[in-house]
Amino acid sequence: MSDKRISFFVFLVLSIFQLNGQECHIQLKGVVQEKGATPLSYANIYIKELKSGVASEENGKYKFNNICPGNYHIVISHIGCESIEYYLSLQKDTTINFELEHHHQLLDEVSIEGIQSYSETQNVKQISLKKIAEMPNENLGNMLENISGVSTINNGNRISKPVVNGMYGNRLLILNNGIAQSGQQWGVDHSPEIDPLSAQSISVIKGVGALEFQGSNLGSVVLVESGKINNDPHLHGHARYFFESNGLSNGVNFQLEQGRESWGWKINTTLKKSGDQNTPDYFLTNTAYEEASASALLEKRWSEKFNSELYFSTFNTNLGILRGSQVGNLTDLQSAFEREEPFFTEDALSFEINPPRQEVNHHLLKLKSKWLLDENRFFDFVVAQQWNFRQEYDVRRSGRSDKPSLSLEQRTQFAEVKYHYFTSSNSKWKLGGQYQGTENINVPETGILPLIPNYISAKWGLFALWSKEYERLSLEGGLRYDFENRRVATISNTFPREVLNYDNNYHNYSFVVGGAYEFQREYHLNYNLGLTSRNPEVNELYSNGLHQGVSGIEEGNPNLVEEQSIKQTLSIEKHLGSKIHLELMTFYQYFQNYIFLNPQEEFRLTIRGAFPVFKYEQTQAEIYGFDLVSSMEFNERWSALLKYSFIQGNDLDNREPIVFLPSNNLRTELNYQIPLKGQWENLELQLNHQSVFEQTHINEDQDFVPPPETYHLIGFKASVARKLGKNKLNATLQINNLFNTVYRDYLNRQRYFADDIGRNITIALNYTF
Amino acid sequence: MMKKINYALLISILVLSFSACEDDDDDVLAPPIPNEEEVITTLRFILTPDSGGQVASFIFQDLDGDGGNIPVITFDTLNANTSYTASVQFLNELENPAEDITVEVKEEDLEHQVFYDTDLSGLTITYLDQDPNGNPLGVDTKAETTSPESGTLTITLRHEPNKDAPGVSNGDITNAGGETDIEVSFPIVVR
Numbered sequence: 001m002s003d004k005r006i007s008f009f010v011f012l013v014l015s016i017f018q019l020n021g022q023e024c025h026i027q028l029k030g031v032v033q034e035k036g037a038t039p040l041s042y043a044n045i046y047i048k049e050l051k052s053g054v055a056s057e058e059n060g061k062y063k064f065n066n067i068c069p070g071n072y073h074i075v076i077s078h079i080g081c082e083s084i085e086y087y088l089s090l091q092k093d094t095t096i097n098f099e100l101e102h103h104h105q106l107l108d109e110v111s112i113e114g115i116q117s118y119s120e121t122q123n124v125k126q127i128s129l130k131k132i133a134e135m136p137n138e139n140l141g142n143m144l145e146n147i148s149g150v151s152t153i154n155n156g157n158r159i160s161k162p163v164v165n166g167m168y169g170n171r172l173l174i175l176n177n178g179i180a181q182s183g184q185q186w187g188v189d190h191s192p193e194i195d196p197l198s199a200q201s202i203s204v205i206k207g208v209g210a211l212e213f214q215g216s217n218l219g220s221v222v223l224v225e226s227g228k229i230n231n232d233p234h235l236h237g238h239a240r241y242f243f244e245s246n247g248l249s250n251g252v253n254f255q256l257e258q259g260r261e262s263w264g265w266k267i268n269t270t271l272k273k274s275g276d277q278n279t280p281d282y283f284l285t286n287t288a289y290e291e292a293s294a295s296a297l298l299e300k301r302w303s304e305k306f307n308s309e310l311y312f313s314t315f316n317t318n319l320g321i322l323r324g325s326q327v328g329n330l331t332d333l334q335s336a337f338e339r340e341e342p343f344f345t346e347d348a349l350s351f352e353i354n355p356p357r358q359e360v361n362h363h364l365l366k367l368k369s370k371w372l373l374d375e376n377r378f379f380d381f382v383v384a385q386q387w388n389f390r391q392e393y394d395v396r397r398s399g400r401s402d403k404p405s406l407s408l409e410q411r412t413q414f415a416e417v418k419y420h421y422f423t424s425s426n427s428k429w430k431l432g433g434q435y436q437g438t439e440n441i442n443v444p445e446t447g448i449l450p451l452i453p454n455y456i457s458a459k460w461g462l463f464a465l466w467s468k469e470y471e472r473l474s475l476e477g478g479l480r481y482d483f484e485n486r487r488v489a490t491i492s493n494t495f496p497r498e499v500l501n502y503d504n505n506y507h508n509y510s511f512v513v514g515g516a517y518e519f520q521r522e523y524h525l526n527y528n529l530g531l532t533s534r535n536p537e538v539n540e541l542y543s544n545g546l547h548q549g550v551s552g553i554e555e556g557n558p559n560l561v562e563e564q565s566i567k568q569t570l571s572i573e574k575h576l577g578s579k580i581h582l583e584l585m586t587f588y589q590y591f592q593n594y595i596f597l598n599p600q601e602e603f604r605l606t607i608r609g610a611f612p613v614f615k616y617e618q619t620q621a622e623i624y625g626f627d628l629v630s631s632m633e634f635n636e637r638w639s640a641l642l643k644y645s646f647i648q649g650n651d652l653d654n655r656e657p658i659v660f661l662p663s664n665n666l667r668t669e670l671n672y673q674i675p676l677k678g679q680w681e682n683l684e685l686q687l688n689h690q691s692v693f694e695q696t697h698i699n700e701d702q703d704f705v706p707p708p709e710t711y712h713l714i715g716f717k718a719s720v721a722r723k724l725g726k727n728k729l730n731a732t733l734q735i736n737n738l739f740n741t742v743y744r745d746y747l748n749r750q751r752y753f754a755d756d757i758g759r760n761i762t763i764a765l766n767y768t769f
Numbered sequence: 770m771m772k773k774i775n776y777a778l779l780i781s782i783l784v785l786s787f788s789a790c791e792d793d794d795d796d797v798l799a800p801p802i803p804n805e806e807e808v809i810t811t812l813r814f815i816l817t818p819d820s821g822g823q824v825a826s827f828i829f830q831d832l833d834g835d836g837g838n839i840p841v842i843t844f845d846t847l848n849a850n851t852s853y854t855a856s857v858q859f860l861n862e863l864e865n866p867a868e869d870i871t872v873e874v875k876e877e878d879l880e881h882q883v884f885y886d887t888d889l890s891g892l893t894i895t896y897l898d899q900d901p902n903g904n905p906l907g908v909d910t911k912a913e914t915t916s917p918e919s920g921t922l923t924i925t926l927r928h929e930p931n932k933d934a935p936g937v938s939n940g941d942i943t944n945a946g947g948e949t950d951i952e953v954s955f956p957i958v959v960r
Contacts (some may be wrong), residue, residue, distance in 0.1 A: 328928070328949030335946075343931070343946030395948065397928060400807060400874045444801045449834070454797045489798040495833035495863070497802045546835040553835070606835045607809055609952035 029063040030096040032711045040100060048726045071233070076100065077681065112390030113472050119195050121467075121476050121514035121526050122207030123571045126360050129200055133766040134719060134732045136242045136253055137272075138195040143416065145224065147204050148643040149585065149627035150664035155189040156746040157277055157757050158289050158319050159358075159383060162192070163747070164204055164220035165587055166623045166647050170537050173210070173217040176224050177311055179366055180215035182412035182438060183388040186539040187451065188660075188749055191201040192222075193315045193388065195293035197240065197253040198268045200227025206585060206627070208511050208530025208567045211480040212418070214434040218532050218565045219589065227308075229299050239767045246760035247287070249274030261300045269294040275351040276320075280740040280758035284750075285346045288353050289319035295331035308369040315362045320353040325753040326395055328350060330704075331611040333752060337705050342754045355393040355401045363387045367621045380418040387411055397665065400447065401512050407443035408452065412436060426743040427468040440538070449497075453490040453542050459483070472518045480510040484535055490542045500543070506535040506562060522575035529568045536560035540595050540616045546606065553604050554597065555615045563618070564592045579633050586626040594621035596651070596658065599702065621658060623649035641669040644696045648697050659702050663695040663746050686717040695746045708751055711743035727769040734762040809870050810835045811860040812953055814924060816845075816912055825853070827922070828937035829953040832862055846958040847892075853912040855894070857883055857924060859951065871908060874926070881950075882932060883907030884925040884942040888956065891915030892922070896940065904932040905940070919958040926951035 032043040039060025046053035047064065049072050056062040069091050076098045077083030084100065125147045135143060141152040141160030152160040153168055161168050174181040174192050184190050196202060205221040213221065230236065237256040243249070250273055257266035276283045295313035302308065324342025327333045336342060366384040373379070386412075391404040416430035418716040438457040442450040460483050467476035488502040514528035545558040571585035598617040603610040625647030633639045644666045649658030667690045674683040695707040719732040740759045744751040814827040825847055831840035831948070859870035874881045878900035884907065885894040894912045896905035927947040930937060934944035 324946075326948055329952055331925075331952060332947075332949050335943075344929075384949075395929060396904070397807060397950070398877065439797055441797055442800060444803060447803055447806050449805065450800075450802060454800045456794055456797050487794075487798055489800050491800065491802055492837075493833060494837040499799060499802070501798060605831075605840055607812065607829060607831050607840065607948055607951050607953060608835070611835075 003736060024066060024068040026067045026069060026090055027063065027065050027093045028067055028090065028096070029061070030098065031060045031079070031096075032062060032100065033060055034100060038619070040078050043076060043098075043100070045098075046075045046077070047073060048073040073232075073234075083681075087230060087234075102142060109146050119639045121474050121516040122205050122210070122528050123526060123569060124203055124207075126201055126203040126204050130730075131503045131728060132196060132199060132202065133238070133240060134717075134764055135734070135762070136197055136240045136251060136764050136766075137244050137249065137762050138196070140194050140202070140222075140224070140384065142193055142328075143196050143202060144204065146382045148629050148667075149206055149625075149645050149647075150204060151645075151665070153188050153660065154745070154750065155325075156284065156287055156322055156566060156748070156750045158274075158287065159189050159191045159321075161188065161190070162222055163662055164222065165206055165589070165625065165627075166445055166649060166658075167218050167220055171218040171534060172220055172222065173213055173215045174222045174224070175213060176313065176364060177226055177366060178368070178382065179364060179384045179386070179414060180213060180436075182215075182386045182410065182436075183360075183362055184390050184408055184410065184452070186537055189321075189358075190360075190390070193317075193360055194224050194293070195268075195270050195291070195313070195315050196224065197270045198226055198293065198295040198313060199224045206569065206587070207512075208514070208528040208569055209510060209532040211478040211510055211512055212430060212432060212465055214414075214416075214436055214459060214482065218534055218563075219530070219567045226266070226268070226313075229259045229266050229297065231261075231264070233258065233260055237769060239769075240765065242762060243361075244274070244760055244762050244763045246757055247274040247277040250763075259299075264299040266297040267295070273351070275349045276346075277757045278349070279659040279755035280742050281755065282341050282345050283347070283349055284322050284754055284757070285342070285344055285350070286320040286323040286354055286356070286430050288351050289317060290353070291315075291317040291319075305372040306369065308367065311364070311366045311368070313364045316360070318353055318359050319357060321356040322750055322754055323354070323356070323395075325750055326356045330611065331609060336753045355395045359389075359391045359393075359404075361387070361389040375421040376424075378420050380420070382414070382416040382418075384414040385412070386414070403584060404446055405448050407446050408440065409443055410438065410440045411459065412438045425468070426470070427466065430463075432463055435459065436461075449491055449493060449545060451539070451543055451545060453488050453538055455486055455488040455538055457484060457486040459485075474516040475514070477513045478511060480508075482506075482508040482510075484508070486538075487536075488538060488542060490544075493544050502558065508533045508535065508562060521583075522573070522740050524571075524573040526571045526573075527569070529566070531564070531566050533562045533564040535562055536595055536616075543616075546608075546611060551612045552599075553606075554615060557616045560595060560616060560618060561593055563595050565594075566590045581631045583629045584625075584626060585628075588624040589622065591619075591621040591623075593650070594658075595617040596621075598654075619654060619726055620652040620654060621649060623647065623658065623661065637674065639671045639673075641667075641671070643667045656699055656702070657697045659698060660747065661695075661697075663707075664693045666691045666693075676720075681721045681723070683720045684718065688715045688717065689713070690715070705752060707746045708744035711741060711745075713741055713743070714738045724767075727767065730764075730766040730768070732762075732764040732766075733766070736760045736762070795805065805834065805863050806868065807862065808861050808863055809859050809951060810834060810862045810923065811867075812951055813858045813860070813921075814855065814955070815896075816847065816855040818848065818931070819852045819854055827924075827955045827957075829955070830862070842953075842955065844955045846960055847912075847914050849891075849914055849917045849959050853914075854897075854924050855910045855912045857908055857910075859926065874919065875906070875908060878906045879904075879932075880928050880929050881906060881939070882930050882945065884923075884927065884940055884945070885910065886919040886925070887957065888940065889914075889918050889922070889959065891918060892957070892959065894940070900932075902932070904938050905936045907913070907940070914959045917958070917960045921954050922957045923952065923954045925949060 032040045033038050041058045043056040045062045071089050074086045141162045144150045144162045151163045154160045169185050176194050183193050203223045212222045235258050240253040242251050253270045255268040269291045275288045277287045293315045298310045300308050323344040364386050369381045371379040390408045392406040394405040414436045415433045421429040436459045440455050463480040465478035484506045486504050490500045492498050510532045512530035516526045541556045543554050567589040569587040573583045597614040600613040604613050628644045630642045646664045649661045669688040672685045690713045694710045716735045721730045737759045742755050812829045816825040825845040828843040861868040894910050897905045897909040928950050930945035930947035937945045
């Protein structure tokens with residue numbers, strides 16, 4: 001379909017030249033290179049059907065002679081590189097050059113060309129398929145934590161919301177296959193309803209704003225992509241299984257795909273079940289969960305110029321929340337905090353899920369079509385629909401625990417047209433418009449005043465992006481305008497109850513400019529500047545009442561205006577010799593009308609006692625920090641990785657720190673790999689360490705209890721791959737919190753009630769066929 | 770070619786038509802007002818002197834529930850060296866007629882306990898009622914006063930306390946756990 005169709009995870013195949021040949025005398029040759037054009041010697045090029053392989057020479061060249069015409073699967077592997085598989089219909093003498101990603105980038109996070117179609121100059125990080133397969137037990141948030149500068153806000157280990165450069169929830173855009181995830185994002189105890197195992201790649205743009213997307217977006221974007229279907233007529237796929245010792249959880253994930261000239265399909269399904277997790281000293285009673293997800297992708301090429309893909313995904317979970325974390329008032333919270341062990345702790349593990357618990361279902365249906373006008377111009381059309389159902393159950397009196405305390409239904413419709421134009425002078429234009437309609441409904445008969453009001457929102461947006469590549473310089477710029485009309489119905493909390501209606505219009509303007517410069521090979525500098533804005537959310541405007549989870553009365557403010565931010569990022573990437581790779585990404589974000597919950601002096605008396613009052617207010621604020629990543633390759637076998645993230649935020653009007661920003665943290669890894677011959681390959685051993693420092697940039701009166709102390713965790717990982725005929729089995733053993741360290745994390749809301757989880761041994765198997 | 774595009778458009782329409790099964794805007798913007806049957810608006814603690822005489826009432830009333838207007842607290846004085854039979858009552862006055870939540874609490878007596886905590890050295894409150902396990906519930910109590918003094922009385926209703934924890938059956942809340950459904954404090958004067 002053209003180079004734009006190359007999937008994000010498949011490595012770039014440089015060029016294919018076809019020469020003359022004869023029957024069973026066909027020659028296949030080419031060069032294997034490291035990404036960046038260094039030839040790779042001793043790379044193994046293996047043709048599965050022929051069960052024969054050759055090694056590349058000193059200059060990276062390889063050659064097969066006397067091959068019969070036919071269809072072949074070719075595997076290219078090299079020590080320290082992720083092996084790739086390529087399907088080829090061989091009819092004549094053929095030259096193919098392969099490019100492999102070198103290991104030091106894969107150790108951690110890779111910058112991938114494909115994703116950069118979203119941004120030429122912003123900092124993009126990706127978790128590769130290999131990494132995803134190594135940690136199938138993790139949810140999306142926890143997987144993303146592998147990227148420097150990404151943390152998670154948790155409620156226990158099961159609910160985790162990604163935080164990128166301090167932005168989360170309504171300030172962070174999460175895209176599931178190009179569609180802005182639309183769910184209940186307003187609370188800290190709601191995690192994105194996406195199964196990461198359906199993804200071929202998970203990426204983060206740690207940038208100033210990706211303006212082609214509609215949705216609240218104050219800088220960073222998380223992308224979950226299910227990838228394209230390989231053009232391979234044979235049935236391929238993978239089967240994954242994992243076991244976790246902590247919680248005795250089990251899970252399976254299964255994928256099948258098939259590609260033809262004109263159509264292809266892929267299905268993916270995941271089942272997970274877990275019992276109560278445990279800290280080093282006790283069980284976290286009622287933290288069991290179960291999850292069932294599935295997705296299906298159907299691609300159809302109607303003609304050379306028109307193709308469509310239909311994507312459906314469903315995510316369903318039922319998860320328990322620590323029983324001891326449901327509190328009625330401040331006294332309960334205080335006594336919970338003073339206890340060694342939470343109330344209601346049982347002596348044995350259980351798979352039962354009782355209230356407090358959450359039941360969440362999320363479905364997405366999307367149809368995307370691409371219409372090529374010619375080589376340089378094409379249109380994208382997308383229509384999508386999302387359904388989000390969330391029910392939260394609390395422990396209630398008189399058998400009402402079976403009745404949700406909160407029951408929300410959200411429906412979102414989305415339509416988009418994008419026009420792409422590549423000019424002859426290496427410029428690229430992208431113009432487009434979007435519509436999104438959202439309807440949020442409280443399902444009646446919870447018997448409780450809803451915290452989040454009903455609303456109907458309609459949002460229209462237009463954008464224009466431009467980018468241009470010179471020899472060493474890339475430039476980009478973009479503009480975006482959004483209009484939103486939101487009609488809201490709240491219920492008063494004064495008596496008699498009445499419905500209050502609001503009708504608001506919002507205008508948002510955004511722009512970004514950026515540049516990337518390559519001083520020498522492997523010495524890059526990126527700079528971006530962006531102005532973005534976000535509309536106040538319904539909870540910020542209208543919530544009014546007791547937020548049980550946080551033991552406080554939250555008061556919205558209907559007069560809040562748009563939050564605006566200017567962010568700049570500067571990143572430097574440099575190789576010091578061939579052994580050391582350094583990357584530093586710094587950012588500074590300034591906010592006007594930053595919306596935050598400000599604790600008030602007053603306490604409000606209720607029949608449950610006095611509660612602190614938090615009001616949504618606006619202020620000027622700044623958030624800044626840096627992410628440092630460095631990898632070192634001592635020799636063929638030993639390598640190391642270091643990541644350090646620093647972040648700090650200030651409320652400039654009130655001269656106070658901003659709460660709920662990640663603690664500074666340091667992660668290191670020491671890797672040892674043994675090249676193996678024959679059936680076994682890539683035995684890798686890793687010792688890792690993580691230090692999360694105490695959040696000291698916070699005032700005492702900003703939280704109920706002081707932030708937890710610094711903690712250090714040690715982990716171990718071993719992985720190996722084994723060829724089984726044409727197929728491959730990867731096995732990973734991972735031990736987290738090796739020494740069963742007792743700790744609590746600042747961003748985990750469960751820290752008020754219990755320690756974090758203890759040692760966890762995970763076994764993950766990934767069978768690829 | 771055009772036929773195929775039409776086919777694709779047809780699918781687009783199909784996808785969008787899922788949105789056809791939508792509620793009316795009016796339904797979204799005119800939500801029904803929930804029936805808040807679980808809310809407790811009012812606590813009444815009524816003490817009747819065993820020897821006859823004036824009944825003492827302590828009332829906490831928050832008619833619109835949490836938030837909204839501030840609660841109204843009514844308090845009273847007790848006589849020194851007097852024995853009272855006391856009972857506590859919980860009401861939901863959002864309902865009309867008011868719903869007596871005490872009934873629910875008595876039905877689920879295994880899962881509830883009322884605690885009385887005071888800094889008056891001469892005031893003792895003892896449980897008169899029991900759940901089927903022989904542990905106290907605390908709706909009906911006996912209150913005895915000694916010398917004149919003044920201070921605070923805090924009444925707490927706990928849901929799902931651990932009644933077997935040390936001290937709990939004697940009315941000590943420290944190890945009780947569970948969730949607080951009610952916690953109100955009254956100024957109290959003995960004269």
